Amino acid sequence: MATTTDKLIIFDTTLRDGEQSPGVTLNTEEKLEIARQLSRLGVDVLEAGFPVASPGDFNAVQRIAREVGPLMEGRTGAGRVNQEMVICGLARSVKADIQTAFDAVKDAPRHRIHVFLATSDIHLEFKLKISRAQCIERITDTVSFAKSLCKDIEFSPEDAGRSDRAFLCEALAAAINAGATTLNIPDTVGYNTPSEYGDLIKHLKENTPGADGVIFSTHCHNDLGLATANTLAGVSNGARQVEVTINGIGERAGNTSLEEVVMNVHTHPLSYPVHHTINTRLFFSTSRMVEDLSGMAVQANKAIVGRNAFLHESGIHQDGVLKNKQTYEIIRPEDVGVTTGNLALGKHSGRHAFKTKLDDLGYAAPALSDAQFQAAFAKFKDLADSKKAGVTDGDMHALVADVRS
Ligand code: KIV
Ligand code: ZN
DSSP, X not given: OOOOSEEOEXXXXXXXXXXXXXXXXXXXXXXXXXXXXXXXXXXXXXEEEOGGGOHHHHHHHHHHHXXXXXXXXXXXXXXXXXXXXXXXXXXXXSHHHHHHHHHHHTTSSSXXXXXXXXXXXXXXXXXXXXOHHHHHHHHHHHXXXXXXXXXXXXXXXXXXXXXXXXXXXXXXXXXXXXXXXXXXXXXXXXXXXXXXXXXXXXXXXXXXXXXXXXXXXXXXXXXXXXXXXXXXXXXXXXXXXXXXXXXXXXXXXXXXXXHHHHHHHHHOTTTSOEEOOOOGXXXXXXXXXXXXXXXXXXXXXXXXXXXXXXXXXXXXXXXXXXXXXXXXXXXXXXXXXXXXXXXXXXXXXXXXXXXHXXXXXXXOTTSSOHHHHHHHHHHHHHHHHHOTTOOOHHHHHHHHHHHHO
């Protein structure tokens, strides 16, 4: 379909920032499995790891670059993604890190080095123990080195969300002069509000010398529960790449969730002047794969991919949905790969949903007489009152057997 909007580049960092979730360690085979799924999903850039961190990480990134980097069968399955996924490796602003990241990703047909250096005063003074002038020198020196190896270079001023804006513009200008083509703006500690973060992106785009033609990217953490809102504010203010993870996994409270951002721009095409090429129908299966392999459980009420995200329990809602799904559904569950029923039977459910469930289980009239139906419904209400986890299909079969005996 022809479109006049800008493409929103989906940069997935499940295998790098996501793996930084406390307690999560993925082995190489598990990383490869997730990387293949992310390619099928249509991710544009995959941050496969931090190669200097360990020989295991280097090996995983290299295998992803070699085995998942080339255009893979299934990636074009949605008929919309016809380019190789860019494979990216993270590096501190240190030449040895950058060389190692390059060695790990270089065999992918499309590859990127992502260099980062903190720019906030608190990080400069206490963590790096360098002055602002030394910070600029280091950016120039290391980004130029990265550029001598690879043409696709991303630079991140870590803790940009708490950095001085004028200094940030200087740091970003140094990165552009040294060859960076993507500027990622991390709200590393999830401190910004949506209006602050949106305004930061706008300010940097307008005030960084040489920024025309450079892609601005969002990278938001969820410490105050605002990662998705901040990312979308960034997009509204001109960011054209978003850094995200499946299920929002990541350091501390996590990163922005891929599925939430994509479904927001998907559901509100008039609010966000961008399009994406993600196969949203793979969201549910991808979420479950990452949940299983990472061991990080998805909360039941998580937007888009939580177990309850499309379940209706109250009688009023169930009745509405049975009459017209749009009464209580803003997304078609099948559009995000949810194919199971949408009625949760519990103590708030009414006769309409109860009857629909019986029909689905094969007890459509005349399988039960009216009196049996009324008796079954009364028993169901008693049972639902005592079962916290809801009434299962097995419970329904037992109820029917009971009223028929
Ligand atoms: O949150 C952060 O600042 C990061 C950078 C390394 C991009 O993850
Ligand atoms: Zn991060």
